[in-house]
Amino acid sequence: MNRNHTQVALIGLTLLALSQSAGAMHISEGILTPQWAGLWYLLVLPLVAWGLRDLRIKSAREPFFKPMVGLIGAAVFVISCMPVPVPSAGTCSHPCGTGMAAIFIGPALTVLVSSIALLLQALFLSHGGLTTLGANVMSMGVVGALVGYGTFRFGRRLGLAGWLAAFMAGVLSDWATYATTAFELASALHGDESFWRLFGGIGLSFLPTQLPLGIFEGVMAAGVYQFIAARRPSLLVCLGVERAAKGGAE
């Protein structure tokens, strides 16, 4: 069927509304078909197992590690619940926090922690869901963490200041998360429409909120990094974020 411009515009508006509504940052319960839900679970499980392995090895060496991961997990969860006024959308949204978490505890543990955080949000806030947990862990936990971690490490290697690398990590991990979410939504929703057209549509409709939100997420990551570098540089060394010699290098 040929769609006229009005129709296309309306689709765009709907997508826009969808991307703004509470919980749209995670794929809502029931949206994915069993096949898609299962696929994302399959892809994500080994990575969660990777995080668990990391946890087991490190906490056998140093018992302090478990409370540490639990508390940082709780902190990132709380930060991800902080409402952020997004002027362009006129609504509140919130950051993901996974890029930031990956800087501090590494990508493996971030996957683990985000799987827990997402389950809690699904249970208590109706954000995301159990059947879509795999897909959400993939976009937020896996992609967000890997991109955040990679960006930070790479940035530091290039000699960027710590706060700048953290800022980049926050921005890129947020955008990568949303690109993945758009991919997952488009692949499940495109119907007769071409996947790419819908992917583009969803991606575009995320833009007005996600561009500023990504930047906000970057500011947040940089803020946390700066704050800790100023107040407790030894912590960055202890967490393996920075090397001892340049501990707290700003």
Place this chain on the structure above:
Amino acid sequence: MMNEGTMALEADAVWFSYPDGFVALTDVTFRVRQGGFVAMLASNGSGKTTLIKVLAGLLKSQRGVTRIHGRELGAYPQSELYQRVGLVFQNPNDQLFCATVQDDVAFGPRNLGLPEAEVQQRVAHALAAVGAEHLAGRAIHHLSYGQQKRVAIAGVLAMKPPILILDEPTAGLDPLGEHEMLRLLGELNRDQGITIVLATHSVDTLPLFADRIYVLNQGQVLKEGTPEEVFLDTEMIQRASLRLPYVTRLLHELQRFDGVPIRGMPLTVREARDQLLDLIPEHLIEEVPLP
């Protein structure tokens, strides 16, 4: 009963319930005259913090009105509201968020958009008012607990609020720190005319400073009056899970159980000493070596 015109802070038949349905304030009326020093006295969980947050506009009461200087709280724009009421939280850790003392105290004035010279002047004044000038350049995390409490107050004073509300300002301080904190508040009240409202459950030091006390219990005002009026109602004090100040209790027991004639309710060591001296016969009293 009081002249409406001079009320600094006023909550009128306020009800507040938390989202889970728990009713934390039931029909609370709380009035503070300009230049007053008023204490909320209550045991844990009676609603002091809740009332404070309602007074400062952080929580919105479901019923009743709150007025500041006679004008409804909701009618103030944010920035004006917070220049009228300063709120000091219980835990200084929660309100000192900049790296150095100076920066932290300057946080409010800078947000007001004042020129830097004025900001610096306010910072200096505020730190001087709490006796912490020497700490200006120090990092927050190197301060002791008592110092942190002072700096937290300075941060609020730098906004120059005519009304200062403090949630348990003496909690966690040792006896000396407690006394100094209350003296500091007394000075702010007397010398700078700042209206002071504080929440506390420490009964012993209060009577020296507060001119009025509101006793809360389970979200209700049980009694309101001068320290003497409040502590004379021993039955009410018990109902509020509080106790008399120790000195008062001693004299109260002497009167109640031993029949010693005590006038009123001596609340301080000073008053108690005077009354007891009147009762003890001259011949028992020994010569005191002059100090």
Place this chain on the structure above:
Amino acid sequence: MMNEGTMALEADAVWFSYPDGFVALTDVTFRVRQGGFVAMLASNGSGKTTLIKVLAGLLKSQRGVTRIHGRELGAYPQSELYQRVGLVFQNPNDQLFCATVQDDVAFGPRNLGLPEAEVQQRVAHALAAVGAEHLAGRAIHHLSYGQQKRVAIAGVLAMKPPILILDEPTAGLDPLGEHEMLRLLGELNRDQGITIVLATHSVDTLPLFADRIYVLNQGQVLKEGTPEEVFLDTEMIQRASLRLPYVTRLLHELQRFDGVPIRGMPLTVREARDQLLDLIPEHLIEEVPLP
């Protein structure tokens, strides 16, 4: 001076400095007899928490030895050490890390590898000892502050330690809560023979409960003795930035400045009342209606 054989806890000429070089304990000697109820009394930042952590083996002193039941602390395997000494932190949030009361109290016994039946029995006993049986199934985050403090103690009691060390157990509690907490500790001490060591800076309630007091100041022991001995040394009390209990201060001032003959240092309302009654002539005393 005391019989070495019966010492539950002993720190001998202990020095401790933090990694940043700050010397928090200077040559501290601290001894607690089995079955004793000993208080460390000191103002903020005097080293109470540091000493407690050294006694519990969480910090290692650089000089001096710490002994538990006569044996050096380092000689105990971890699991045995923590069955001998139970440590209750000041902030219950630090210590309640499981989701429910039951699980939290069971944490210690489960770590000991006890069979589940025994674990449950210990949990039940420990909760009963602190009067919190009814809280067993509750989530920690639904408890009030006072309840949390009790549950924190239960979690340590479930390890059945003969020695219990508490860091400011009454901080943040209202007068009633404070009194109940101290009564609870007194009961544990009397009925179950548990040796109790607590840190505090609240002088008023202490004399009722502690049989010995150590006064610390800036990492040093200023004085050690029974409550009477300690508070008789008013000059030392001042040096430690502390004060006399209010009742004591009243009688002390009557004696010192007004020449009223007071014997010793009455520390409680009870004692003060008895002494004052002896001084007030019969003819002034009125008839008391029997209650």
Place this chain on the structure above:
Amino acid sequence: MSLLSELFSDLFASRDNVMTRLDPRVKVVAALALLVGVVFATSPVLPLALFVGCAVVAGAGGVPIRFIGMRLAGPLAIAGMLLLLQGLLTGTTPLWSFAPFGMRITITAEGWRTGVVMASRVLGGTGVMLLLSAVTPAHRIFLALRSMGVSKGWVEIAMLMYRYIFVLLDLTADVASAQRLRLGYSSVRRGMSSAGVVAGVVVLRAVDQAVRTNEAMRVRGYRGEIPTGVMRPLTLRDWLLMTAVVVAMGAAHILTEWNT
């Protein structure tokens, strides 16, 4: 913030009623069965029935309507938009066509149908999760997951996180209020930097808390393993209940999907 900690705290799940007394494993298995029924549905009947059923049971169990509404607002909006989106995107047979302001909009029959199914699945799935969390405290859910084979490390971290979320939420609320009172959010730029500081405070405090929690754990015998608690064995009644739910779900699935 306090609203958030309200939503999280398993306030209603800690009440005592028929649903809360059920063994959490039964409830988790039942919820899983219902969710499977929901995602496999190709007709809206079953998901919608489950949605209504779950909301009603939750309401009957004492969860305030306002609370249910708050939880369902997001999913309802999403469901509505999915409906519209599918109606516009999929299919060729026009169902409705109208032209407000002279612009032609056509909703197709096929699209409408898929949209309805999808929307019903969102609602059904959300309803099931709502009910599960409204009658089961979080730690019981974690325990049930543990006994169903979820890794111990995952459950340990989940329990720790859940416990300390409340402590950190309080902290966040207090720090943010203190900033607000000193006009830390009076412009977007200030708001951003204030929020960054809150995040920094939260992370730093979390680390400090971890140090103290670790000390407190050590004095109670912790050496790297957090005991997660034990569950009593399932009774015959529990097994029967689980089987009944699974069988009923299967039957309902067959019944509602019969003609498709």
